[in-house]
Amino acid sequence: MVHRRGARGGDPRWMPTQQHRATARSGAWVSLPRPLTALLVEQRVADSDRGAPKSCQKSRSSCGKALAPQAAEMIRALLNNKLSSFLSPQRLPLLDSGGLQRWPQVAYSTTEESAARPVGRYPVPNKKDMPYDIVELMEEVEMKTGFLPNVFKAMSHRPAEFRAFFAYYNAIMNKDTGRLSKADKELIIVATSAVNRCPYCVVAHGALHRIYSKQPALADQVIVNWKLADLSDRDLAMLEFALAVCRADNITEEHFQKLERHGFDREDAWDIGMISAFFAMSNRIAHYINLRPNKEFYTMGRTPGGEKEEEA
Template identity: 80%
Template sequence: MRWMWGLLRLRRAAASPLPPFMLKGIWQEAQIAVGGGQMYCTQSAESSRPIGRYPIPYKKDLPYDIVELMEEVETKSGFLPNVFKVLSHRPAEFRAFFAYYNAIMNKETGRLSKADRELIVVATSTTNRCPYCVIAHSALHRIYSKQPTLADQVTVNWELAELGPRELAILSFALAVTHAENITDEHFKKLEVHGFDREDAWDMAMVSAFFAMSNRIAHFTDLRPNKEFYTMGRLPKEKAEKS
């Protein structure tokens, strides 16, 4: 059955309208399956260092819904972020983690844009000294904001970054949550000046709090970022595909 699954993946890849650079990961994975192995890569492509300290399960041992989500992400992104591989060690926690992630990062209501949310992750994860989240979410911020250098500035010193008053207010509040400050009415009043209400403050706080947890999971599991994150959003798409 494993070789049949691998052959099906190869056929799908061959018939896919996706560009070649996005098919590479799918093609390699399918070839491995044809050869009899179905384990996700546990090492980064550019070094011998493992992507985490816990074993990565074989695909055949994972629940179908988790494999389906992984394949969807890999197809859309062109690679599978290592956080999916590492957290698959605990399927029930995997589901809970990504369900909450989706609820706070992909919601369509409120005054925070996707770029705003990613900037919060970059700033708070920098404070929490989390390489995986800083590098991965800097890449997402570059894509959503179309600003290739702003996340880099925030990782060095957010107060000196080229941020407007609105963004400074967002990060100031989010970092107060990260630092476990006593949140007072003054914090909310500073947000109100920029048109944010208490529901928006909730959104900022939840992103900050969730990634405080995420940062610590990344530390504990020794989660390493994919090499693809480093260049995402830095070059126009046409140039990136040629490089």
């Protein structure tokens, strides 16, 4: 920040630095009128130096007082345009870092579900209002696992789509043919969901991978950096192909040949690609409906005694 005096009246201004202007040109900074931008910068400074000497805080606060009348109307206009969440004190530090691209408010929360903190953005219908086949499936899953994964609750908002979603899920995840184990499939989901920044799928399928693989640390390693994880050459080739599909890279014969060198055939490549593609859709559904992982997923497969989860 650079402390400057304005041309009129000598009122102090805390103006953005060259770095902030460069950020604004790159598109990471929300475009705001000059007086309001200065007011926001002042608020960031006030939030960041609460422990500073009172004399310093006093000189800085004069800027906000001088600009408040001018900015009030602009703020009201922004609020009316539903941008109030962009201007909250908690998010202002992210304006110049591009961090506003995604803000998962409750995605990692393990707080119990309540009316104030539902499983997602859309309402979950009452069980008595759901179609019988959906209730039957949900009760079967809950009986096997000891809890009902939130994805079932969220998708019940649209019964026809619930049926289509889980029918295709079962077709690719529970097929008995091919060279992909259940642990392989879950590892593909973990790796691609991490790239797609989907907290629900990373947490839920990380838990399932721990159960099927009996390796409590590998999924966490893949989430952090799959290239440095304790993976075999076979698993690395599998994830390279899955992530190429996930990123919509140009898929060439070389991708298939590399899989074949590690024991996969063209049908296995189909399975790897289809899992990556299906969960790219699933990741985006979970993102826009703000789907929260169940707290049970966080500890599954990490300690002995996961027999009940393994049966699911």
